[in-house]
Amino acid sequence: MKTLQHIRWFVLLAGLSLCQAQEGYKLSSVNQQGKAFPQVNEEGQVRAQILAPEATSVKLDIGGVKYEMTKDAEGVWTGESAPQDVGFHYYQLNIDGASVPDPGTQYFYGAGRWGSGIEIPAADDAIFALRKVPHGKVVENLYFSEITREWRRNFIYLPPGYMTSDERYPVLYLQHGSFEDETGWSSQGHANLILDNLIADGEAEPMIIVMDNGYAYKPDAPMEGRPESVFEEVMLNEIIPMTDKQFRTVADREHRAIAGLSMGANQTMRILMNNLGTFSYYGGFSGTSNYPSSDPIDVKIFLNGAFADGKAVDDQLNLFWLGLGTKEPSPFPKSVGAFKDMLDQQGINYSFYESPGTAHEWHTWRRCLYEYAQQLFKE
Numbered sequence: 441m442k443t444l445q446h447i448r449w450f451v452l453l454a455g456l457s458l459c460q461a462q463e464g465y466k467l468s469s470v471n472q473q474g475k476a477f478p479q480v481n482e483e484g485q486v487r488a489q490i491l492a493p494e495a496t497s498v499k500l501d502i503g504g505v506k507y508e509m510t511k512d513a514e515g516v517w518t519g520e521s522a523p524q525d526v527g528f529h530y531y532q533l534n535i536d537g538a539s540v541p542d543p544g545t546q547y548f549y550g551a552g553r554w555g556s557g558i559e560i561p562a563a564d565d566a567i568f569a570l571r572k573v574p575h576g577k578v579v580e581n582l583y584f585s586e587i588t589r590e591w592r593r594n595f596i597y598l599p600p601g602y603m604t605s606d607e608r609y610p611v612l613y614l615q616h617g618s619f620e621d622e623t624g625w626s627s628q629g630h631a632n633l634i635l636d637n638l639i640a641d642g643e644a645e646p647m648i649i650v651m652d653n654g655y656a657y658k659p660d661a662p663m664e665g666r667p668e669s670v671f672e673e674v675m676l677n678e679i680i681p682m683t684d685k686q687f688r689t690v691a692d693r694e695h696r697a698i699a700g701l702s703m704g705a706n707q708t709m710r711i712l713m714n715n716l717g718t719f720s721y722y723g724g725f726s727g728t729s730n731y732p733s734s735d736p737i738d739v740k741i742f743l744n745g746a747f748a749d750g751k752a753v754d755d756q757l758n759l760f761w762l763g764l765g766t767k768e769p770s771p772f773p774k775s776v777g778a779f780k781d782m783l784d785q786q787g788i789n790y791s792f793y794e795s796p797g798t799a800h801e802w803h804t805w806r807r808c809l810y811e812y813a814q815q816l817f818k819e
Contacts, residue, residue: 475544484523502531526562527803552619568630573640574600589659597649608688610695610817615704622653628802645817699723701805713746723761725808734774737782750786760790763808765798
């Protein structure tokens with residue numbers, strides 16, 4: 441009987457893809473192989489489905505809203521969300537009060553855990569499309585930190601041609617956001633594909649990208665609360681020297697950039713301003729170091745007066761670049777706005793980009809990288 445029941449469920453689920461396609465839903469691009477759900481329609485609605493015959497309540501939790509799902513006679517729960525913004529979204533299913541990943545999707549590290557994700561197609565998805573162009577490589581690099589006294593990991597993007605030439609390359613140090621890790625930029629962010637396409641089109645210089653974990657603490661740091669970060673120390677004393685030793689870099693400030701998203705933007709800005717002799721390009725995506733404040737910035741005390749001499753800062757940097765989505769939640773627009781006001785007041789040149797129709801999520805940051813990378817390391 442169990443075998444027959446399993447066959448019935450298989451036939452039921454296999455037939456649903458055709459039914460839903462007729463209703464305008466298509467498979468998500470990040471589904472696990474052979475999975476018919478989740479699905480997305482042209483309005484950006486997400487439809488999820490899970491077999492949970494003994495559950496009494498199942499909800500689709502996406503975009504900060506929990507949507508009730510309905511149960512059929514076979515114990516299959518189905519539900520839809522309201523339209524979502526274009527781009528990548530983390531989500532989960534809530535089954536009888538327990539939040540669990542959707543078994544239909546690939547898993548991504550975000551919100552401090554491995555969980556489900558879904559793509560709402562955007563008109564410019566071609567910026568990270570897998571094209572018939574020369575491709576670089578993303579390599580995993582393990583290293584022991586003497587500062588944190590633990591094994592750490594980063595991912596290194598090596599541009600097309602690196603493996604077959606003796607050429608040396610500039611380096612972009614690119615950081616993730618809060619509750620994410622070193623996998624984010626090459627997984628959710630598609631940084632490697634964005635650069636492959638830009639390089640193939642002649643829009644960006646070939647470069648190495650180093651993507652590390654921004655969470656770094658002393659070995660005796662307390663587990664609770666917010667321990668003091670030593671990531672700046674790890675970056676300067678371990679990551680950069682190791683990268684210059686292990687890879688063919690151009691090891692000077694004129695060929696070194698640093699950027700990050702959200703928490704990573706705040707983090708890398710502080711590193712930059714403490715070490716203007718190390719980097720000459722900066723990119724801040726959806727974040728600045730005055731976050732979360734939107735008050736006017738007192739340059740005499742902000743970051744220990746790092747911006748007080750605007751001309752000196754401006755003279756040392758080849759590029760100061762900021763980006764933000766037009767649908768970012770509070771306090772990001774006003775916080776970034778206050779920071780821009782300070783730059784204007786200090787006479788510091790900067791580039792500012794707005795990602796249309798996106799919020800505090802990965803498609804904003806993909807677009808930021810796409811625009812930012814085109815301005816790096818130009819002779």
